[in-house]
């Protein structure tokens with residue numbers, strides 16, 4: 001943890017600086033490709049960090065947070081102001097859908113038709129219309145969740161019948177790499193897949209959730225509308 005010379009915790013200043021830096025890099029990346037910076041939303045990924053640390057980001061005006069575990073998210077929501085926006089970005093088990101649906105603004109990790117159907121059914125029971133993203137396993141990694149690109153294409157017709165789901169678009173997590181440029185081809189793949197499926201379905205699918213601490217600038221250059229940034233804001237985990 002970071003302390004200043006007087007031994008006082010200086011976390012708030014750091015988080016503020018980190019948020020400003022990430023936002024300015026998002027703006028620069030957007031301008032490089034003639035996009036408007038406002039087209040890109042920053043999700044501060046607060047997983048593993050306690051509510052007191054998240055509160056520091058709230059105190060400097062941040063409102064949109066991402067968590068990857070249902071239990072952890074539910075625990076933190078209770079500690080923090082009720083006007084925050086929460087997105088679930090990690091794998092969701094069907095038995096947790098009922099708990100999470102009422103509290104999140106969006107689910108980025110819809111990774112199978114079965115899960116989509118469960119969310120749709122429970123949303124109907126609860127009277128909700130959840131915003132969701134379809135997670136695509138862009139590199140076909142055995143360790144990752146997500147539709148494979150051909151699979152999401154094959155499932156699209158059935159997914160569109162789920163009338164409770166507001167499908168925003170697509171999400172991906174490229175293979176881990178030291179080099180941001182390594183992610184570019186996967187971001188392009190996701191965007192082109194979106195373009196193709198949007199045309200076929202006649203639905204815009206404007207949302208592209210892609211880019212993390214290491215590669216969010218590249219993601220913005222390739223069309224991300226939401227970047228999910230954790231360690232560059234809160235520090236290493």
Ligand SMILES: *Cc1c(COP(=O)(O)O)cnc(C)c1O
Pocket residue numbers: 045047068089090173211212213214228229230231232
């Ligand atoms: C943890 C996580 C992030 C943020 O990762 P950082 O490298 O810390 O920015 C983004 N997306 C998902 C799905 C995650 O699990």
